[in-house]
Amino acid sequence: MxxxxxxxxxxxxxxxxxxxxxxxxxxxxxxxxxxxxxxxxxxxxxxxxxxxxxxxxxxxxxxxxxxxxxxxxxxxxxxxxxxxxxxxxxxxxxxxxxxxxxxxxxxxxxxxxxxxxxxxxxxxxxxxxxxxxxxxxxxxxxxxxxxxxxxxxxxxxxxxxxxxxxxxxxxxxxxxxxxxxxxxxxxxxxxxxxxxxKGIVYMELECRTNPLDVHSSQANILPNPVWRLIWALNSMRGQDEVLIEGFYDNVEPPPPEDLELVDKYSELLVKAMTASYQVENYRGVNPKAMARNLIFKPSPINIDGIISGWTGPGTKTITPAKATVKIDIRLVPNMTTSEVIDRVKSHLKKRGFEDIEVRVLGAYEWxxxxxxxxxxxxxxxxxxxxxxxxxxxxxxxxxxxxxxxxxxxxxxxxxxxxxxxxxxxxxxxxxxxxxxxxxxxxxxxxxxxxxxxx
Structure with missing residues (x-):
């Protein structure tokens, strides 16, 4: 034997x-x-x-x-x-x-x-x-x-x-x-x-507008950090694509043979997601298009979590002092983590969100x-x-x-x-x-x- x-x-x-x-x-x-x-x-x-x-x-x-x-x-x-x-x-x-x-x-x-x-x-x-x-x-x-x-x-x-x-x-x-x-x-x-x-960049964006939480009766005259983050995020992403200038510049188009291979197992990918996570509400209906998007495109700024204000039971009327959002971006060839980080920071500054602090918590190359x-x-x-x-x-x-x-x-x-x-x-x-x-x-x-x- x-x-x-x-x-x-x-x-x-x-x-x-x-x-x-x-x-x-x-x-x-x-x-x-x-x-x-x-x-x-x-x-x-x-x-x-x-x-x-x-x-x-x-x-x-x-x-x-x-x-x-x-x-x-x-x-x-x-x-x-x-x-x-x-x-x-x-x-x-x-x-x-x-x-x-x-x-x-x-x-x-x-x-x-x-x-x-x-x-x-x-x-x-x-x-x-x-x-x-x-x-x-x-x-x-x-x-x-x-x-x-x-x-x-x-x-x-x-x-x-x-x-x-x-x-x-x-x-x-x-x-x-x-x-x-x-x-x-x-x-x-x-x-x-x-x-x-894929590569990944994981970041926190934090906005602080007041030293302390303030009674919400003052909302007419005080900035709200949650809305500030919402406006910043809205400037960074549309419904299906990233709006940051130059974000897609270095994305390498897949060769035709790679597209053909992905098309062959596209339905299997969708079935696997449905079976494992009971997912049914997809961003798309065509398995081939969904698979190509998943494999070959960078992710369009995923929000992992938002932290701010009162989230306990009942009511507490406040204007929060600060708000933090955790985001990740998945990278494909030939993007680099450094270019993505720089473009996020540059975008926020150009759009008037220079008060939002950007902290990089982790980064992998593809x-x-x-x-x-x-x-x-x-x-x-x-x-x-x-x-x-x-x-x-x-x-x-x-x-x-x-x-x-x-x-x-x-x-x-x-x-x-x-x-x-x-x-x-x-x-x-x-x-x-x-x-x-x-x-x-x-x-x-x-x-x-x-x-x-x-």
Missing amino acids: PEIEKIHKYIDEHFDDHIKRIQEYLRQPSISQTGEGMRETAEMTRDYLKEMLGAESTIDSTSGYPVVFGKLKSKTSNRWMFIYGMYDTQPVEPLNEWTSPPFEARIVDNRIIARGAINSKGPLMATLNALQSILEVAGDLPFNLIFGVEGEEEQASIHLPEWAKKRESELKQCEAMGMWIPSQAIPGAPPALLLGL VKVSVKDKISQAAIKTFKELNYEPVVMQMLPGSAPFYLFTKPPFNMKFIMSGPGHGGRAHAPNEYLMVDGIKDFEKYIASFLYNYAET
């Missing part, structure tokens, strides 16, 4: 233990916004790397939450790969909308329901399960591995550049990076080969790899060996800090795909389908061998 078949058999035979380990990891809270369980989860992650894989592992301090570093040397290979992961999650509120407690990781209707199930402690532990299976059967890995598991991905990875500089010598050895994520949009759908990620690259071809080969025909998805609408590693000084290629399904990331009842985890682990093991042959 070839080595990879033995590894797949080992995964089959130890699958119950693998599921229990995923549940164990998910039962440990790790909410970076509040700090709940963060140190404990970092220590747990370090211990998994040591005990499951025999890796050298330490908790690297940063100016924020630590990064768990790991190093695992192959006995036979001189090639290096970087495994990126995150151990932090989003908050669980609104708690009353969960049908199963978010940190009990119960299996309900063949789904592990937990915060972090799909995004992305569940896939991280499944990755470690796959690597352990290789070591148990083959006694060695086809690559030398560096691990970096951060605790601030949900906080825009603000201290990851600091860590990358600290570990520059180790990271420069790596030719590629991997973060495997189940990519079947709905159960039974073909998995997606994800070739890119990333992209060619379908013709050997890492992409190894992924396609692996999917087909497991009887999947993947769809090629040029750009995931989400964002991640991969640009730190794909651009100089590291210039790594990246892989982000895998069979399996999960959903409701950042929402109540986040889940990971149990049925897909076995093939997901087999995919990772097979991919490493296939890529090592290139």
Whole structure:
């Protein structure tokens, strides 16, 4: 029996233990916004790397939450790969909308329901399960591995550049990076080969008009910061497009072949959104146009939240002293975070909103790899060996800090795909389908061998 078949058999035979380990990891809270369980989860992650894989592992301090570093040397290979992961999650509120407690990781209707199930402690532990299976059967890995598991991905990875500089010598050895994520949009759908990620700029705009909240009877003669922000936001965006001068100047038009590929899976994208989030009220009715918009266009200034005034029960008649809005903008090739930030600030100043303070809370650049690259071809080969025909998805609408590693000084290629399904990331009842985890682990093991042959 070839080595990879033995590894797949080992995964089959130890699958119950693998599921229990995923549940164990998910039962440990790790909410970076509040700090709940963060140190404990970092220590747990370090211990998994040591005990499951025999890796050298330490908790690297940063100016924020630590990064768990790991190093695992192959006995036979001189090639290096970087495994990126995150151990932090989003908050669980609104708690009353969960049908199963978010940190009990119960299996309900063949789904592990937990915060972090799909995004992305569940896939991280499944990755470690796959690597352990290789070591148990083959006694060695086809690559030398560096691990970096951060605790601030949900906080825009603000201290990851600091860590990358600290570990520059180790990271420069790596030719590629991997973060495997189940990519079947709905159960039974073909998995997606994800070739890119949008960039993002996350900002706060704050307007203060008075030193203190004032009785609303004075509204006739006092400025209101909420209205001021509303007028500013209205100047920045129309119904379907951004009104900031020069915003679209560097957006790269997609080639015809990319448009054709997106058209093929456009209906699947819409079905996935409807199934995962029960969304029905879309900005558009044509699946092809919606998919092209989602993949190839920058987002039109999303409002994440507005904070101001009295929002408690009953009445309180005030003119607020200040108002804050949180916004994010997703970037596509060839936009840059610096140009978008500069254009937002310049726009507000030109329109007379120089009193509005702009604070940048986080920023990622976009990333992209060619379908013709050997890492992409190894992924396609692996999917087909497991009887999947993947769809090629040029750009995931989400964002991640991969640009730190794909651009100089590291210039790594990246892989982000895998069979399996999960959903409701950042929402109540986040889940990971149990049925897909076995093939997901087999995919990772097979991919490493296939890529090592290139």
